[in-house]
Amino acid sequence: MLELEHGFRVVDVGATLVGEPGGSRGRAVAPDRLERELRQAGVVRAVVAPPSRPNESGYLAANNAVARRSVDRPFVPFARLSGPRVPGDPPDERSNPGEHPDTESVAQYGYDDRFHGFAIDPTLDGLPTPGTLDALGDVGLPVLVTGGHGFPPSRVADLCGRGFPVVLGGVGGDPGTRELFATAVDLLERHDDLFLDTGTVRSRAHLERALREHPDRVLFASRAGEAHPNVAVMTLLTCSVPEDTMGRAFDGNPSRVVPSLAP
Structure with missing residues (x-):
């Protein structure tokens, strides 16, 4: 196991767990296999959320299934949210009609001890309304945000300062988004509640x-x-940074932002 070789405690803020068999396209990994792969990589605990499903409304069933499949496993379930606003539209514009979580839904998720945070993919699933974002701030749980060209870091910054930690991922995985990752690093100077995850970053x-x-x-x-x-583990391990810094990225920082990941 890598854990025995590198000596770090490793926790993870970005894993995907399919709620039910056949509930996703592409690489659908069953809970037992996901747990085994994480253990092989030396990851002792991981945040899990259902994958984004563009053009499909509602994540209630998928979220509940992920919470159910996390029981007695080293998984920390996050609820995925969709929203009626298309990135770039005015805040009061509802360009994506349909069923989307409202303030009451966020409160139910936020105060349900099965869930420890939220995940949104604005490009695929839309943005929550300002009222729903305010409800996220009232709850105060961390929100994982998938960025990219459709929702660049400059737009992610609009979510900061609302009372919840924002963890940006999805940029830095290919030459087309490495510039976006550099922009995101610059934004850390101005937003104390913004964090970056390493999940797709392949440029050391x-x-x-x-x-x-x-x-x-x-x-x-x-x-x-x-x-x-x-x-992802090997990418971080090959970085030329102090051991203390690497340990903070692997454990200290994630455990601070998502307390359920802590020992």
């Missing part, structure tokens, strides 16, 4: 810059369920 130079400039704001994520977690 960009990752090392983030770790050196903001050692308290980088959180390890594996993207397990979509890719084998060994890849």
